[in-house]
Amino acid sequence: MKTPTTIEPTGHITLVLRDAYRFAVDFGTPGAAALLTDVKPPLGTGANPDSEQLLVAAVANCLSSSLLFSLRKFRNEAVPMRTTADATLSRNAQGRLRVAGIEVAIRLGVAAATLRQLDRALAQFEDFCVVTQSVRAAIPVEVRVFDDSGALLTT
Incomplete structure:
Protein backbone atom coordinates (compact mmCIF):
# COMPACT_ATOMS: atom_id res chain seq x y z
CA MET A 1 0.00 0.00 0.00
CA LYS A 2 1.35 3.39 -0.99
CA THR A 3 1.92 5.92 1.80
CA PRO A 4 -0.08 9.14 1.32
CA THR A 5 1.98 12.20 0.51
CA THR A 6 1.16 15.58 2.00
CA ILE A 7 0.78 18.05 -0.85
CA GLU A 8 -0.28 21.18 0.98
CA PRO A 9 -1.42 22.17 4.45
CA THR A 10 -5.13 22.80 4.93
CA GLY A 11 -4.67 25.95 6.98
CA HIS A 12 -4.36 26.73 10.64
CA ILE A 13 -7.54 26.69 12.75
CA THR A 14 -7.70 28.12 16.27
CA LEU A 15 -10.43 27.42 18.84
CA VAL A 16 -10.87 29.67 21.86
CA LEU A 17 -13.17 28.69 24.73
CA ARG A 18 -15.75 31.44 25.28
CA ASP A 19 -17.90 29.93 28.03
CA ALA A 20 -19.37 26.59 29.11
CA TYR A 21 -18.89 24.44 25.95
CA ARG A 22 -18.99 27.29 23.42
CA PHE A 23 -15.88 27.86 21.28
CA ALA A 24 -14.98 30.55 18.78
CA VAL A 25 -13.42 28.93 15.73
CA ASP A 26 -11.00 31.12 13.78
CA PHE A 27 -10.24 29.65 10.36
CA GLY A 28 -7.40 32.09 9.75
CA THR A 29 -9.19 33.75 6.84
CA PRO A 30 -8.54 37.50 6.89
CA GLY A 31 -11.75 39.47 7.42
CA ALA A 32 -13.88 36.40 8.16
CA ALA A 33 -15.81 36.30 11.41
CA ALA A 34 -15.19 33.48 13.87
CA LEU A 35 -17.70 30.65 13.87
CA LEU A 36 -19.23 29.90 17.27
CA THR A 37 -19.78 26.26 18.18
CA ASP A 38 -21.53 24.64 21.12
CA VAL A 39 -22.73 21.22 22.23
CA LYS A 40 -26.27 20.07 22.80
CA PRO A 41 -27.83 20.08 26.28
CA PRO A 42 -27.30 18.97 28.97
CA LEU A 43 -23.65 20.02 28.63
CA GLY A 44 -24.07 23.01 26.32
CA THR A 45 -26.93 25.21 25.25
CA GLY A 46 -27.22 23.97 21.66
CA ALA A 47 -27.30 27.61 20.53
CA ASN A 48 -24.63 27.04 17.88
CA PRO A 49 -23.58 24.17 15.59
CA ASP A 50 -21.96 21.19 17.28
CA SER A 51 -19.14 18.97 16.02
CA GLU A 52 -21.49 16.49 14.37
CA GLN A 53 -23.22 19.28 12.44
CA LEU A 54 -19.86 20.70 11.34
CA LEU A 55 -18.82 17.27 10.03
CA VAL A 56 -22.07 16.90 8.07
CA ALA A 57 -21.77 20.47 6.77
CA ALA A 58 -18.22 19.79 5.59
CA VAL A 59 -19.32 16.68 3.69
CA ALA A 60 -22.34 18.45 2.14
CA ASN A 61 -20.30 21.53 1.21
CA CYS A 62 -17.53 19.49 -0.38
CA LEU A 63 -19.98 17.38 -2.40
CA SER A 64 -21.86 20.47 -3.58
CA SER A 65 -18.65 22.22 -4.60
CA SER A 66 -17.38 19.08 -6.33
CA LEU A 67 -20.62 18.68 -8.29
CA LEU A 68 -20.50 22.34 -9.28
CA PHE A 69 -16.88 21.91 -10.40
CA SER A 70 -17.77 18.81 -12.39
CA LEU A 71 -20.75 20.50 -14.06
CA ARG A 72 -18.66 23.56 -14.94
CA LYS A 73 -16.00 21.34 -16.52
CA PHE A 74 -18.65 20.56 -19.13
CA ARG A 75 -19.65 24.23 -19.57
CA ASN A 76 -22.73 24.16 -17.33
CA GLU A 77 -22.16 27.57 -15.77
CA ALA A 78 -25.42 28.71 -14.16
CA VAL A 79 -26.71 25.74 -12.20
CA PRO A 80 -28.49 26.67 -8.98
CA MET A 81 -28.46 23.98 -6.33
CA ARG A 82 -29.74 23.34 -2.83
CA THR A 83 -28.19 20.68 -0.61
CA THR A 84 -29.60 19.07 2.51
CA ALA A 85 -27.77 16.61 4.71
CA ASP A 86 -28.54 14.48 7.74
CA ALA A 87 -26.47 12.32 10.06
CA THR A 88 -27.54 9.21 11.89
CA LEU A 89 -26.05 8.64 15.34
CA SER A 90 -25.79 5.29 17.06
CA ARG A 91 -24.02 3.86 20.08
CA ASN A 92 -20.93 1.70 19.76
CA ALA A 93 -20.21 -1.40 21.88
CA GLN A 94 -19.04 0.84 24.75
CA GLY A 95 -22.27 2.85 24.61
CA ARG A 96 -20.60 5.95 23.12
CA LEU A 97 -22.41 7.98 20.48
CA ARG A 98 -20.88 7.84 17.01
CA VAL A 99 -21.85 9.14 13.58
CA ALA A 100 -23.17 6.00 11.90
CA GLY A 101 -24.02 7.46 8.50
CA ILE A 102 -24.51 10.63 6.51
CA GLU A 103 -27.16 11.18 3.82
CA VAL A 104 -26.78 14.04 1.36
CA ALA A 105 -29.41 15.19 -1.16
CA ILE A 106 -28.45 17.73 -3.82
CA ARG A 107 -31.27 19.30 -5.81
CA LEU A 108 -30.29 21.05 -9.01
CA GLY A 109 -32.38 24.08 -9.95
CA VAL A 110 -32.66 23.10 -13.62
CA ALA A 111 -34.00 20.20 -15.68
CA ALA A 112 -31.51 17.39 -16.26
CA ALA A 113 -32.12 17.59 -20.03
CA THR A 114 -30.69 21.14 -20.12
CA LEU A 115 -27.27 20.09 -18.79
CA ARG A 116 -24.31 19.16 -20.97
CA GLN A 124 -17.00 11.68 -11.40
CA PHE A 125 -17.97 14.44 -8.95
CA GLU A 126 -17.77 12.35 -5.79
CA ASP A 127 -14.18 11.42 -6.60
CA PHE A 128 -13.25 15.13 -6.50
CA CYS A 129 -14.61 15.53 -2.95
CA VAL A 130 -11.65 15.36 -0.57
CA VAL A 131 -13.78 15.44 2.58
CA THR A 132 -16.35 12.83 1.58
CA GLN A 133 -13.78 10.37 0.30
CA SER A 134 -11.78 10.79 3.52
CA VAL A 135 -14.83 10.42 5.77
CA ARG A 136 -16.05 7.37 3.84
CA ALA A 137 -13.08 5.42 5.19
CA ALA A 138 -14.97 5.33 8.51
CA ILE A 139 -18.56 6.49 7.91
CA PRO A 140 -21.00 5.47 5.15
CA VAL A 141 -22.06 8.47 3.05
CA GLU A 142 -25.09 8.20 0.76
CA VAL A 143 -25.42 10.82 -1.98
CA ARG A 144 -28.47 11.47 -4.13
CA VAL A 145 -28.79 14.12 -6.84
CA PHE A 146 -32.15 15.33 -8.16
CA ASP A 147 -33.12 17.73 -10.91
CA ASP A 148 -35.63 20.56 -10.49
CA SER A 149 -38.58 18.22 -11.08
CA GLY A 150 -37.44 15.89 -8.30
CA ALA A 151 -36.24 13.16 -10.67
CA LEU A 152 -33.45 11.10 -9.12
CA LEU A 153 -30.31 11.40 -11.25
CA THR A 154 -27.99 9.11 -9.25
CA THR A 155 -28.40 5.68 -7.71
Missing part, protein backbone atom coordinates in the same frame (compact mmCIF):
# COMPACT_ATOMS: atom_id res chain seq x y z
CA GLN A 117 -22.54 15.85 -20.25
CA LEU A 118 -24.59 15.33 -17.07
CA ASP A 119 -23.88 11.60 -16.93
CA ARG A 120 -20.13 12.23 -17.01
CA ALA A 121 -20.35 14.96 -14.37
CA LEU A 122 -22.40 12.72 -12.07
CA ALA A 123 -20.05 9.78 -12.60
Whole structure:
Protein backbone atom coordinates (compact mmCIF):
# COMPACT_ATOMS: atom_id res chain seq x y z
CA MET A 1 0.00 0.00 0.00
CA LYS A 2 1.35 3.39 -0.99
CA THR A 3 1.92 5.92 1.80
CA PRO A 4 -0.08 9.14 1.32
CA THR A 5 1.98 12.20 0.51
CA THR A 6 1.16 15.58 2.00
CA ILE A 7 0.78 18.05 -0.85
CA GLU A 8 -0.28 21.18 0.98
CA PRO A 9 -1.42 22.17 4.45
CA THR A 10 -5.13 22.80 4.93
CA GLY A 11 -4.67 25.95 6.98
CA HIS A 12 -4.36 26.73 10.64
CA ILE A 13 -7.54 26.69 12.75
CA THR A 14 -7.70 28.12 16.27
CA LEU A 15 -10.43 27.42 18.84
CA VAL A 16 -10.87 29.67 21.86
CA LEU A 17 -13.17 28.69 24.73
CA ARG A 18 -15.75 31.44 25.28
CA ASP A 19 -17.90 29.93 28.03
CA ALA A 20 -19.37 26.59 29.11
CA TYR A 21 -18.89 24.44 25.95
CA ARG A 22 -18.99 27.29 23.42
CA PHE A 23 -15.88 27.86 21.28
CA ALA A 24 -14.98 30.55 18.78
CA VAL A 25 -13.42 28.93 15.73
CA ASP A 26 -11.00 31.12 13.78
CA PHE A 27 -10.24 29.65 10.36
CA GLY A 28 -7.40 32.09 9.75
CA THR A 29 -9.19 33.75 6.84
CA PRO A 30 -8.54 37.50 6.89
CA GLY A 31 -11.75 39.47 7.42
CA ALA A 32 -13.88 36.40 8.16
CA ALA A 33 -15.81 36.30 11.41
CA ALA A 34 -15.19 33.48 13.87
CA LEU A 35 -17.70 30.65 13.87
CA LEU A 36 -19.23 29.90 17.27
CA THR A 37 -19.78 26.26 18.18
CA ASP A 38 -21.53 24.64 21.12
CA VAL A 39 -22.73 21.22 22.23
CA LYS A 40 -26.27 20.07 22.80
CA PRO A 41 -27.83 20.08 26.28
CA PRO A 42 -27.30 18.97 28.97
CA LEU A 43 -23.65 20.02 28.63
CA GLY A 44 -24.07 23.01 26.32
CA THR A 45 -26.93 25.21 25.25
CA GLY A 46 -27.22 23.97 21.66
CA ALA A 47 -27.30 27.61 20.53
CA ASN A 48 -24.63 27.04 17.88
CA PRO A 49 -23.58 24.17 15.59
CA ASP A 50 -21.96 21.19 17.28
CA SER A 51 -19.14 18.97 16.02
CA GLU A 52 -21.49 16.49 14.37
CA GLN A 53 -23.22 19.28 12.44
CA LEU A 54 -19.86 20.70 11.34
CA LEU A 55 -18.82 17.27 10.03
CA VAL A 56 -22.07 16.90 8.07
CA ALA A 57 -21.77 20.47 6.77
CA ALA A 58 -18.22 19.79 5.59
CA VAL A 59 -19.32 16.68 3.69
CA ALA A 60 -22.34 18.45 2.14
CA ASN A 61 -20.30 21.53 1.21
CA CYS A 62 -17.53 19.49 -0.38
CA LEU A 63 -19.98 17.38 -2.40
CA SER A 64 -21.86 20.47 -3.58
CA SER A 65 -18.65 22.22 -4.60
CA SER A 66 -17.38 19.08 -6.33
CA LEU A 67 -20.62 18.68 -8.29
CA LEU A 68 -20.50 22.34 -9.28
CA PHE A 69 -16.88 21.91 -10.40
CA SER A 70 -17.77 18.81 -12.39
CA LEU A 71 -20.75 20.50 -14.06
CA ARG A 72 -18.66 23.56 -14.94
CA LYS A 73 -16.00 21.34 -16.52
CA PHE A 74 -18.65 20.56 -19.13
CA ARG A 75 -19.65 24.23 -19.57
CA ASN A 76 -22.73 24.16 -17.33
CA GLU A 77 -22.16 27.57 -15.77
CA ALA A 78 -25.42 28.71 -14.16
CA VAL A 79 -26.71 25.74 -12.20
CA PRO A 80 -28.49 26.67 -8.98
CA MET A 81 -28.46 23.98 -6.33
CA ARG A 82 -29.74 23.34 -2.83
CA THR A 83 -28.19 20.68 -0.61
CA THR A 84 -29.60 19.07 2.51
CA ALA A 85 -27.77 16.61 4.71
CA ASP A 86 -28.54 14.48 7.74
CA ALA A 87 -26.47 12.32 10.06
CA THR A 88 -27.54 9.21 11.89
CA LEU A 89 -26.05 8.64 15.34
CA SER A 90 -25.79 5.29 17.06
CA ARG A 91 -24.02 3.86 20.08
CA ASN A 92 -20.93 1.70 19.76
CA ALA A 93 -20.21 -1.40 21.88
CA GLN A 94 -19.04 0.84 24.75
CA GLY A 95 -22.27 2.85 24.61
CA ARG A 96 -20.60 5.95 23.12
CA LEU A 97 -22.41 7.98 20.48
CA ARG A 98 -20.88 7.84 17.01
CA VAL A 99 -21.85 9.14 13.58
CA ALA A 100 -23.17 6.00 11.90
CA GLY A 101 -24.02 7.46 8.50
CA ILE A 102 -24.51 10.63 6.51
CA GLU A 103 -27.16 11.18 3.82
CA VAL A 104 -26.78 14.04 1.36
CA ALA A 105 -29.41 15.19 -1.16
CA ILE A 106 -28.45 17.73 -3.82
CA ARG A 107 -31.27 19.30 -5.81
CA LEU A 108 -30.29 21.05 -9.01
CA GLY A 109 -32.38 24.08 -9.95
CA VAL A 110 -32.66 23.10 -13.62
CA ALA A 111 -34.00 20.20 -15.68
CA ALA A 112 -31.51 17.39 -16.26
CA ALA A 113 -32.12 17.59 -20.03
CA THR A 114 -30.69 21.14 -20.12
CA LEU A 115 -27.27 20.09 -18.79
CA ARG A 116 -24.31 19.16 -20.97
CA GLN A 117 -22.54 15.85 -20.25
CA LEU A 118 -24.59 15.33 -17.07
CA ASP A 119 -23.88 11.60 -16.93
CA ARG A 120 -20.13 12.23 -17.01
CA ALA A 121 -20.35 14.96 -14.37
CA LEU A 122 -22.40 12.72 -12.07
CA ALA A 123 -20.05 9.78 -12.60
CA GLN A 124 -17.00 11.68 -11.40
CA PHE A 125 -17.97 14.44 -8.95
CA GLU A 126 -17.77 12.35 -5.79
CA ASP A 127 -14.18 11.42 -6.60
CA PHE A 128 -13.25 15.13 -6.50
CA CYS A 129 -14.61 15.53 -2.95
CA VAL A 130 -11.65 15.36 -0.57
CA VAL A 131 -13.78 15.44 2.58
CA THR A 132 -16.35 12.83 1.58
CA GLN A 133 -13.78 10.37 0.30
CA SER A 134 -11.78 10.79 3.52
CA VAL A 135 -14.83 10.42 5.77
CA ARG A 136 -16.05 7.37 3.84
CA ALA A 137 -13.08 5.42 5.19
CA ALA A 138 -14.97 5.33 8.51
CA ILE A 139 -18.56 6.49 7.91
CA PRO A 140 -21.00 5.47 5.15
CA VAL A 141 -22.06 8.47 3.05
CA GLU A 142 -25.09 8.20 0.76
CA VAL A 143 -25.42 10.82 -1.98
CA ARG A 144 -28.47 11.47 -4.13
CA VAL A 145 -28.79 14.12 -6.84
CA PHE A 146 -32.15 15.33 -8.16
CA ASP A 147 -33.12 17.73 -10.91
CA ASP A 148 -35.63 20.56 -10.49
CA SER A 149 -38.58 18.22 -11.08
CA GLY A 150 -37.44 15.89 -8.30
CA ALA A 151 -36.24 13.16 -10.67
CA LEU A 152 -33.45 11.10 -9.12
CA LEU A 153 -30.31 11.40 -11.25
CA THR A 154 -27.99 9.11 -9.25
CA THR A 155 -28.40 5.68 -7.71
